[in-house]
Amino acid sequence: MVTLSTLPAAVRRALPPPGSRVVVAMSGGVDSSVVAAVAAAHGCETIGVTLRLSDADDAPKRDGACCAGTDIADARAVADRLGIAHYVLDYASAFRAEVMADFAAQYMAGRTPVPCITCNQTVKFRDLLGVAEALGAEALLTGHYVQRLGDELHRGVDPAKDQSYFLFATTRAQLARLRFPLGGLDKAATRTLAADFGLRVAGKPDSQDICFVPNGDYRSVVRKLRPDADAPGEIVDADGRVLGRHDGLIGFTVGQRRGVNVGGQAAPLYVLRLEPATNRVVVGPRAALAVAAVRLDALNWLGDDAPAGRRVTVKLRSMAPLVEARMEDERSLRFDVPQYGVAPGQAAVIYDGSRVLGGGFMVATEGALLGEGLAA
The missing domain is CATH 3.40.50.620 (HUPs)
Incomplete structure (x- = not known):
């Protein structure tokens, strides 16, 4: 009792x-x-x-x-x-x-x-x-x-x-x-x-x-809500070279390997990004998935303001380990070590020890391989 x-x-x-x-x-x-x-x-x-x-x-x-x-x-x-x-x-x-x-x-x-x-x-x-x-x-x-x-x-x-x-x-x-x-x-x-x-x-x-x-099966839910979800398009490499076709962008997420059915390649291909404007799936080697920095939107801070300039720890997915980073400005995070499996739309939650400082949703990334991105 x-x-x-x-x-x-x-x-x-x-x-x-x-x-x-x-x-x-x-x-x-x-x-x-x-x-x-x-x-x-x-x-x-x-x-x-x-x-x-x-x-x-x-x-x-x-x-x-x-x-x-x-x-x-x-x-x-x-x-x-x-x-x-x-x-x-x-x-x-x-x-x-x-x-x-x-x-x-x-x-x-x-x-x-x-x-x-x-x-x-x-x-x-x-x-x-x-x-x-x-x-x-x-x-x-x-x-x-x-x-x-x-x-x-x-x-x-x-x-x-x-x-x-x-x-x-x-x-x-x-x-x-x-x-x-x-x-x-x-x-x-x-x-x-x-x-x-x-x-x-x-x-x-x-x-x-x-x-x-x-x-x-999230794809079936999206299809039910958005009947236009299955528009076919091209699978291309980072240089825009057409490698194959897909049956709809909703069949892919950043970092995905399985389901990228492009033959004749020397190494496995991963989804690097999705381009809704052109209905293209961009693929490449795993090394191209490494992300050095992210830009955030829809920010919420539980402290007084954004921890700009501070060293913080960050969680990029609910079950991912905390990673070390620096808040470069009010919207940008730069990681000590490049991170994989980072996708626009996911949240980056920022901590000081066990305290939740706040965070935002990732809208753009900077690739560690070529140092490009962060346009959004």
């Missing part, structure tokens, strides 16, 4: 005082369910809110799909177990317009999007914070593995679960009203709490991939 006195200290520190009214974003998974449980055990007046993000006919039909029908049922069952209020709000139209449509548009523009960041920027934080305010709640609690220390956002203590990459676009005003009770735990500790609370989701698998992309 979990009581106020037996809650982990890291969890208690992250919660508002007992008696506070809080809204918990409940996806139906183990993390958000434990957040609701610890908030209630802490003595908070706890209200669970689940967002229906997919129309019933469009909901992914697989285990671990966020906010599908079984997840809503799980969230409701957990709320019943805890004796807390629970509401399901239909945000499918907003999700389609602001997250899914943007996802397709980014791919059509030759970029590699990160829809989980867009979702957090819009329906999950902006809109849910509005719901929390309407309900008179002091804070919105989520199951993200990050830490809010004072007015700063820090990485979660468990490197394998840290989700700070997806939250760099959180504004300072939003952060002031957000709480992340699991940021000081690892996943094993969270599952232990779920079992101690007797929650039926204690052994539920983590969600995988993008919630609205069944089986990881």
Whole structure:
């Protein structure tokens, strides 16, 4: 039996005082369910809110799909177990317009999007914070593995679960009203709490991939949203020499090797960039993928201003290791060591130690091989 006195200290520190009214974003998974449980055990007046993000006919039909029908049922069952209020709000139209449509548009523009960041920027934080305010709640609690220390956002203590990459676009005003009770735990500790609370989701698998992309097939999603996605075009080398044909830009991402079906080459070819204006896929050797610097757009800083001129560490993909870099100006990062797998559209999240300073989306790169680029 979990009581106020037996809650982990890291969890208690992250919660508002007992008696506070809080809204918990409940996806139906183990993390958000434990957040609701610890908030209630802490003595908070706890209200669970689940967002229906997919129309019933469009909901992914697989285990671990966020906010599908079984997840809503799980969230409701957990709320019943805890004796807390629970509401399901239909945000499918907003999700389609602001997250899914943007996802397709980014791919059509030759970029590699990160829809989980867009979702957090819009329906999950902006809109849910509005719901929390309407309900008179002091804070919105989520199951993200990050830490809010004072007015700063820090990485979660468990490197394998840290989700700070997806939250760099959180504004300072939003952060002031957000709480992340699991940021000081690892996943094993969270599952232990779920079992101690007797929650039926204690052994539920983590969600995988993008919630609205069944089986990881993002191309079928883009095709459904954008029927013009399959325009054929040329595959060319860096000098513009035609090497072959493709069946649509959405079949390719920067750094891809598999699927570049060009024969007669001495070495494997990789996708170097996509050119929507000419509908071309540009390919070349792996060495040409090395990136020395990136230029950012849509910047968000959780400190006072951009850390121009400072040495920082950077995460270029959610599961990538931190790399050393220098913030050359307000929009440009130069890496100590050239980086691979860097694609326009992805986020570059900037840290000082464990603290999230902010970041932006990569719009241009400078190749390490020839020192060219950074035009955007």
